[in-house]
Amino acid sequence: MSEQAASLDPNSTRTGRWLAQRRLQIALWIAVFEGAVVAISQSVSWVVALIIAVPFILFYMFAGRTLRSDTARQLAWIGGASQTFVVLLAILFKIIGLLFIVLIAVLAVIAAIFLFGDRPGRASKTP
Numbered sequence: 001m002s003e004q005a006a007s008l009d010p011n012s013t014r015t016g017r018w019l020a021q022r023r024l025q026i027a028l029w030i031a032v033f034e035g036a037v038v039a040i041s042q043s044v045s046w047v048v049a050l051i052i053a054v055p056f057i058l059f060y061m062f063a064g065r066t067l068r069s070d071t072a073r074q075l076a077w078i079g080g081a082s083q084t085f086v087v088l089l090a091i092l093f094k095i096i097g098l099l100f101i102v103l104i105a106v107l108a109v110i111a112a113i114f115l116f117g118d119r120p121g122r123a124s125k126t127p
Contacts, residue, residue, distance in 0.1 A: 016070030019078065027078045031085035038086075046090045053083035 012020075019026070038049045056079045064076025 011068075012070045016074050019071060019074035023074055023078050023081070027081035027085060030078070030082035031089060034082070034086050035089045046093065049086055050090055053086050056080055056083040057087070 034049060038044050038046055060076045060080025064073060064080060067073045067076060
């Protein structure tokens with residue numbers, strides 16, 4: 001008997017172990033796909049994505065961790081994690097959007113300073 005076989009959780013299944021090894025990658029790909037759908041789609045907004053995400057996250061927090069089935073626990077983790085990533089993406093896009101607006105405002109103020117600072121009646125002093 002190998003060390004790996006001896007260290008396996010006795011309640012784990014082959015599918016559960018496969019999911020456990022790949023769960024972060026699967027969750028990230030789900031979040032990327034969902035984020036792309038929200039970004040491209042006219043009918044699905046970030047608010048809808050957040051409303052969908054909340055039940056998945058709450059399910060994992062309150063029930064998913066204690067499921068008897070190893071496969072179900074891994075699927076609950078993947079669902080909760082992917083939706084958490086979607087929420088983080090939404091927050092990141094809001095922060096970037098706000099930052100973009102602030103940068104536009106700063107550039108507008110700088111442009112106004114240059115525009116109004118260069119008065120037409122002022123003689124330039126050139127030697």
